[in-house]
Amino acid sequence: MTDHPKDGQAGPHHVVVIGAGFGGLQTVRSLKGAGLRITLIDQRNHHLFQPLLYQVATTILSPSEIAWPVRDLMEPRPDVTTLLATVTGIRDGKVILSEGEPVAYDTLVIATGSRHSYFGRDEWAEFAPGLKSLEDATLIRRRILLAFERAEREADPARRAALLTFAIVGGGPTGVELAGIIAELAQKLRPQFRNIDTAASRILxxxxxSRLLAAFDPKLSDYAAKSLERRGVELRFGAPVTECREDGIDIGGTFLPCQTRIWAAGVAASPASDWLQIKGDRAGRVPVLGDLTAPGHPEVFVIGDTATVPAWEGKPVPGVAPAAKQQGAYVARVIRARQSGRAAPPDFKYRHLGDLATIGKRSAVIQYGRLRMRGFLAWWVWGIAHIYFLIGARSRATVAWNWLWNHVRGRSAVRLITHSPKGTDGGQIQD
Structure with a gap:
């Protein structure tokens, strides 16, 4: 690790970036060679390719194929110091950490992403985990696989039916992708069990x-719905979940016994608005100015899912990876302009690269401008696009091989059940 001037001493302009996601990492990369001192802070030691996280949760990919240690990525950058730490606040030009000394900054970039939103019912998180981290993905994978294992040795028909019922809450891309792949997984596992018919599992x-994939063209939403139904997925529209318990969920006044529940219904921003004492929007996102700075804080940039940016033809920029990367690159241009004394670039404008969602094997939907694509060809385009955005040739080759093997043979090498500490996962096998 390269020594840097200590806070308060003369030295290069100090840029602190909180968050090693798409936006934060792009900011750091785009500042290469700018002659700055950069500190990158994240509470996890890896950068995560979230668009494929659901494939870890459904046994297609292993965690190491979609995550990369931040220190490995930053090793060629002596201008970057990486800190594994949890940020608890921002005060008097310093980033406050849960442990250790505060980190002073000249410029701050907040790219802390989003978390699950249970719409005021945070107690549901224990019973219906969301999908935002590797820990979430491995927890969901464990619960899905354990449901089949426990059903295999369950004699009571009602309890067995509950074990073989999987409920996904939320009809956006994550919910659609999870439902389709869990349905396919249930079909693939059928020859491996003797006492149960996994193909008869109930996936809701x-x-x-009123429809799936609300951001997509209604015709594509209809295609996705019919494609899921052909895979045996039951669709429920127009009634929210009103209760979530250890033994099931309540949908519009009707209780459904189910042992595996997954939350894909909403997100909330990180607490950056509280750190800056700025009123956030309904999801807690910071309403930034045209140059992506926080109101009243020209030295603080807020990007990605942490910010609400009306820079897409007057509409808020969607919380997707390409948007965060574009914002990170833009912030780097603004910082470079400030340091060189040049005029700042025009206000940020978002360039939409399209909406993509896979429904399962050989099926996906894509919309880009007026272009609409669905089915097998869309599935190939979806796969190529995701492989392209992975970091490193090794990751691209490994993921491509696993997809090919899974496509041709229908088998996966990562159907592993890893146990959580006793008492932290209600789905674990009891001794």
Whole structure:
């Protein structure tokens, strides 16, 4: 690790970036060679390719194929110091950490992403985990696989039926992708069990709105719904989840016994608005200015899912990876302009690269401008796009090989059940 001037001493302009996600990492990369001192802070030691996180949760990919240690990525950058730490606040030009000394900054970039939103019912998180981290993915994978294992040795028909019922709450891309792949997994596992028919599992996708994939063209939403139904997924529209318990969920006044519940219904921003004492929007996102700075804080940039940016033809920029990367690159241009004394670039404008969602093997939907694509060809385009955005040739080759093997043979090498500490996962096998 390269020594840097201590805070308060003369030295290069100090840029602190909180968050090693798409936005934060792009900011750091785009500042290469700018002659700055950069500190990158994250509470996890890896950068995560979240668009493929659901494939870890459904046994297609292993965690190491979609995550990379931040220190490995930053090793060629002596201008970057990486800190594994949890940020608890921002005060008097310093980032406050849960442990250790505060970190002073000249410029601050907040790219802390989002978390699950249970719409005021945070106690549901224990019973219906969301999908935002590797820990979430391995927890969901464990619960899905354990449901089949426990059903294999369950004699009571009602309890067995509950074990073989999987409920996904939320009909956005994550919910659609999870439902389709869990349905396919249940089919693939059928020859491996003797006492149960895994193909008879009940997979429900629950959407409080009137259709799936609300951001997509209605015809593509309809295609996705019919494709899921052909895979045996039950769709529930127009009724929100009103209760979530250890033994099931309540949908519009009707209780459904189920042992595996997954939350894909909403997100909330990180507490950056509280740190800055700025009123956030309904999801807690910071309403930033045209140059992506926080109101009243020209030295603080807020990007990605942490910010609400009306820079997409007057609409808020969607919380997707390409948007965060574009914002990170833009912030780096602003910082470079400030340091060189040049005029700042024009206000940020978002360039939409399209909406993509896979429904399962050989099926996906894509919309880009007026272009609409669905089915097998869309599935190939979806796969190529995701492989392209992975970091490193090794990751691209490994993921491509696993997809090919899974496509041709229908088998996966990562159907492993890893146990959590006793008492932290209600789905674990009891001794």
């Amino acid at each position: 996708l629950i959407e409080a709105g």
